[in-house]
Structures are given as C-alpha cells and as structure tokens.
Amino acid sequence: xxxxxxxxxxxxxxxxxxxxxxxxxxxxxxxxxxxxxxxxxxxxxxxxxxxxxxxxxxxxxxxxxxxxxxxxx
Amino acid sequence: xxxxxxxxxxxxxxxxxxxxxxxxxxxxxxxxxxxxxxxxxxxxxxxxxxxxxxxxxxxxxxxxxxxxxxxxxxxxxxxxxxxxxxxxxxxxxxxxxxxxxxxxxxxxxxxxxxxxxxxxxxxxxxxxxxxxxxxxxxxxxxxxxxxxxxxxxxxxxxxxxxxxxxxxxxxxxxxxxxxxxxxxxxxxxxxxxxxxxxxxxxxxxxxxxxxxxxxxxxxxxxxxxxxxxxxxxxxxxxxxxxxxxxxxxxxxxxxxxxxxxxxxxxxxxxxxxxxxxxxxxxxxxxxxxxxxxxxxxxxxxxxxxxxxxxxxxxxxxxxxxxxxxxxxxxxxxxxxxxxxxxxxxxxxxxxxxxxxxxxxxxxxxxxxxx
Numbered sequence: 001x002x003x004x005x006x007x008x009x010x011x012x013x014x015x016x017x018x019x020x021x022x023x024x025x026x027x028x029x030x031x032x033x034x035x036x037x038x039x040x041x042x043x044x045x046x047x048x049x050x051x052x053x054x055x056x057x058x059x060x061x062x063x064x065x066x067x068x069x070x071x072x073x
Numbered sequence: 074x075x076x077x078x079x080x081x082x083x084x085x086x087x088x089x090x091x092x093x094x095x096x097x098x099x100x101x102x103x104x105x106x107x108x109x110x111x112x113x114x115x116x117x118x119x120x121x122x123x124x125x126x127x128x129x130x131x132x133x134x135x136x137x138x139x140x141x142x143x144x145x146x147x148x149x150x151x152x153x154x155x156x157x158x159x160x161x162x163x164x165x166x167x168x169x170x171x172x173x174x175x176x177x178x179x180x181x182x183x184x185x186x187x188x189x190x191x192x193x194x195x196x197x198x199x200x201x202x203x204x205x206x207x208x209x210x211x212x213x214x215x216x217x218x219x220x221x222x223x224x225x226x227x228x229x230x231x232x233x234x235x236x237x238x239x240x241x242x243x244x245x246x247x248x249x250x251x252x253x254x255x256x257x258x259x260x261x262x263x264x265x266x267x268x269x270x271x272x273x274x275x276x277x278x279x280x281x282x283x284x285x286x287x288x289x290x291x292x293x294x295x296x297x298x299x300x301x302x303x304x305x306x307x308x309x310x311x312x313x314x315x316x317x318x319x320x321x322x323x324x325x326x327x328x329x330x331x332x333x334x335x336x337x338x339x340x341x342x343x344x345x346x347x348x349x350x351x352x353x354x355x356x357x358x359x360x361x362x363x364x365x366x367x368x369x370x371x372x373x374x375x376x377x378x379x380x381x382x383x384x385x386x387x388x389x390x391x392x393x394x395x396x397x398x399x400x401x402x403x404x405x406x407x408x409x410x411x412x413x414x415x416x417x418x419x420x421x422x423x424x425x426x427x428x429x430x431x432x433x434x435x436x437x438x439x440x441x442x443x
Contacts, residue, residue: 014192014403017332026076028270031219032164032190035332036270036323038076043322044299049248050202053092067126071114 004029077320080294081117081196089121089299093306100126101309103257103302103396104251107265108135108422109293115297115427120215123302130394131427133247133347134265135165136212137420138392141346143380144211144240145170151207151238151373152183158201160194161209163187163215166417171380191216191223191237198227198235206370211340217241217358218332224360224367236369239359241399242345244268245276246356251393252284259276259394261305263291263298266320273328277316285314292320339364348416349382349389386415391424398428405429 002015004027015021018034026038097420103372111131120129149170152159159175166175167186179185184204188194194208212221215389220241227235244265251257257410264277269406277288287308293411293434301319308315338361345357381387386408387401398404398417398419408414410426417423 007077014190016217016222016224016380017329017335019331028267029266030215032192033219033222035215035218035267035329039322046296047079047085050088050298053088063422067264073114 002034004034075414080292080296082296086117086119086122086295089296089303091303093127093299094124096303096306097124097127098310100128101260101306102128102130103263104130104132104259105263105291105298107263107268107293107300107426108132108138108420108427109346110134110263110265110268110291110298111424112422112427113293113295113298115431119295119298120240120300121273127302127306129148129302130426131391131397131424132262132394133251133392134213134244134268135349135392135417135420135422136216137162137168138163138240138388138416138423139242139347139350140168140211140271140347140416141380141396142171142382143346143378144238145174145262147375147378148175148209148238148372148381149173149178150375150378151369152178152185154183154205154373155363156203157205157207158184158186159207159209160188160197162211163369164207164420165211167413167419169413169419172173191219192226193216193442195227195230195232195235199230200231202234204234205372206235207373208235208237210237210241213242213244213265215265217336218338220328221332224290224339224364225335227367228364229383229422233366234438236367236372237360238369240345241340241355241358242347243342243358244272245280245357246299246353248280248288250282250350250356252286254393256393256395259286261287261309262289263301263305264288264316266290266292266297266324269318269320269324270326271329271332273326274316274318274324274325275328281314281316287314288316290316290318290320290324292323318401347392349392351389388415388417388425391417398425399432401425 002011013029014033027034028036198206281288287305289301289304340358343359346352390396413419417425
C-alpha cells in the first residue's frame with residue numbers, strides 16, 4: 001500500500017500493480033488501486049505538438065478558417 | 074493539480090479545435106466509449122467547440138448503467154437478508170431494481186455499506202466473522218483488477234464469509250456488438266484510456282480492420298479528448314482505419330501485466346447481459362472454477378433468477394448511441410437523478426445524468442449537439 005495525494009487529500013492505495021513506482025511519481029488510481037504511472041516525458045508531447053502547429057500556422061498565415069466563436073469554460 | 078490543469082487550458086483547446094475545423098471536410102460520427110469522457114465532453118462543452126457536422130455519440134462505457142436489472146434484483150435480495158453485510162460502490166445504491174433500490178433496503182434495516190475499494194469489503198469480512206460479507210463487483214476492465222485482487226486475497230486468507238456478486242463487463246465485445254448492428258452510425262472510436270491502461274490495446278486492431286473504423290486510445294481531460302478527436306478525424310479524412318494511442322502518458326500497448334495476470338487467475342470470460350442492450354457473448358468476466366466458493370450467486374442460490382427489462386426507460390438506445398439523452402420523452406420530467414427510471418440518470422458516468430447536470434438550464438445548447 002502507498003499514500004497517494006489527490007490534490008491535497010491523502011488516501012491509501014494498493015501499489016501491487018505498479019511495482020515500478022517511486023515516491024513522488026504520479027499514478028492513475030481506480031477504486032483503491034494504482035493502475036498506471038504517468039510518464040512525464042509523454043505527458044509533455046501534446047504541448048510540443050501544439051507548439052509545432054502554432055509555428056506551422058504562422059508560416060501558412062491566413063489560410064486557416066476562423067476560430068469557433070465560443071470560449072471554452 | 075499537475076497533469077490536470079494544463080490539460081484544461083482554453084487557448085490550447087481552441088488551437089486543437091481550429092485544427093479539427095481545418096481538416097474536416099464532411100460529417101463524421103465519432104463515439105466516445107467511456108462515460109467519464111462523456112461527462113468531460115458535456116461539462117467542458119467540447120462538443121460545442123467542434124465543427125457542427127462532427128457528432129459525438131455517447132457510448133456504453135458506464136459500468137453502473139449497463140449492470141442488468143436482474144443483477145440489481147439479486148443484489149437487493151441478498152442485501153435484505155438478516156445475516157448479510159452487503160457492500161458496494163456508492164453509485165449503485167440508487168440504481169432502481171424491479172421494485173426498489175439498495176438505499177431503500179438500507180433504510181428498512183438491511184446492512185448495506187458503501188466502500189471505496191473491494192479491499193475494504195475483505196476487511197469487513199475479517200472484522201465480522203459471524204456475518205456474510207457480499208461485495209457487488211461491477212465495472213469494466215478498470216475495476217476488474219481490484220475485484221480480482223480482493224477475491225485473491227480473500228482466498229489467501231481462507232475467508233469463508235466473503236463472496237462477490239459479479240457483473241463485470243468488457244469493452245471490446247461491446248464495440249463489436251455495436252458495430253455489427255445494422256443501425257450503427259459510428260465511424261470512429263475514442264477508446265477508453267483507463268481500460269487500455271489495464272488491458273493495453275492489442276485487442277483493437279482486428280476490430281479496426283474488420284469494420285474499417287479508426288480507434289484512438291484517448292484520455293479524459295479536454296485536451297486529451299480534442300486530440301483524440303483530431304487523430305480520428307485525420308484518419309477518417311485520409312481513409313485510414315488504424316489503432317492509435319493518444320494517451321501515451323498512461324497507456325502502453327501491452328497494458329498492465331501484473332493486473333492482467335491476477336485477472337486471468339481469478340476470472341474467466343463469460344456471456345453477460347447489458348442493461349437495455351441484452352446479452353452479448355463473451356462480454357463479461359465471471360469467477361473461475363477455482364474461486365467458485367466466492368460466487369454469491371451460487372452461495373445464495375440465485376443463479377437461475379431472470380428478470381425482463383421494462384420498456385419505459387430508453388437507456389438502451391442511449392447506451393448504443395441511437396438517441397441523445399434529451400430526446401427521451403421522460404428526460405428531466407418523469408426521470409431525474411432524484412427519481413431515476415434508469416441507471417444512466419443515476420451514475421456519475423451516465424450520459425443522462427451528464428445532460429441533466431450540465432445542460433438542463435440551456436436546452437438550446439442541448440439541441441445544438443443533436
């Protein structure tokens with residue numbers, strides 16, 4: 001069993017299925033069991049992709065359609 | 074919180090939405106399988122960011138919703154017995170059975186307890202040797218490793234007063250059942266990220282090939298879902314039907330091996346009824362013969378108990394993506410979270426509950442998504 005901090009709330013969860021985790025790692029927990037360790041490197045990929053897209057869009061200039069008008073909440 | 078807040082960034086979401094707008098040339102129907110994704114979509118208004126001819130169809134991935142009526146009735150029957158402590162995840166308590174629900178059984182003297190984890194039920198069995206402890210083991214491949222471990226530990230500890238009412242279900246056979254229906258409108262899938270965290274995604278390529286549908290393993294935050302939709306649209310627009318993984322920070326191709334190993338030990342694949350849908354072959358997990366002593370249906374003599382589903386609740390059509398929740402005549406009138414007709418209005422992952430909670434005051438927004 002390990003102690004997991006859920007945004008400030010400490011709860012115990014079984015680490016039986018993630019033997020590789022170390023103190024300080026982020027894990028995905030379901031009904032008292034950690035099921036997966038969050039991979040830091042992979043977690044950043046989408047932001048790299050977004051940045052590339054942004055740069056590409058700047059290059060392509062005005063070719064894109066107008067953005068949807070509604071802001072996300 | 075880290076790994077949550079940055080995936081809810083509005084500007085980045087707009088950027089992904091813009092890319093989806095740019096790529097989309099014609100209408101596409103995409104199903105998000107998991108009820109957790111449905112809630113995120115409706116809560117954050119993700120469907121409203123998308124081009125209007127991309128339709129997100131809400132899938133059957135709500136474990137509480139698909140638990141068949143006869144299983145609820147079996148739970149009610151066991152929970153009402155005098156020497157039993159019946160334990161369950163909290164959101165099962167208000168799911169209506171044929172005549173009552175677990176919360177009412179509790180109110181009339183049944184010992185029904187909410188537990189956070191199946192392991193808590195094992196603890197109850199150790200602490201109450203004179204009582205029969207029954208756990209309601211429901212859910213998809215995300216809760217199955219926890220249920221399996223509880224049974225495994227109970228066996229190791231030699232507990233004789235512990236058993237499980239098991240109604241576990243599996244995602245790939247449900248996708249197969251949906252796709253093989255002639256009414257199916259789904260052209261691409263967002264596969265449920267956490268199911269794949271456990272099982273990996275090696276089961277999906279045959280489905281993608283057989284039905285020529287892109288399947289993208291997708292996470293649960295707004296940016297995950299938008300990126301998942303983008304990846305599906307990229308495939309659809311270029312005529313590809315492959316299995317891809319958007320949720321790489323949590324999902325590996327082979328899944329979680331230690332979890333699968335315990336599941337193989339404890340469970341076997343069985344046919345399972347889905348509420349509102351009917352029986353789907355090889356779509357569930359039941360206890361292996363070696364663990365039959367922990368089967369509550371056998372222990373309490375309920376294995377042959379069958380119940381037909383009532384017609385008034387349209388949750389079966391909602392679960393198959395054939396109607397949206399607000400298209401049901403009972404939605405928000407005869408059926409509310411306080412007085413639900415079906416489980417899709419009860420569960421925190423149910424599509425009807427999501428629409429009721431986030432779209433009730435803005436019917437015009439709900440209409441737009443139809």
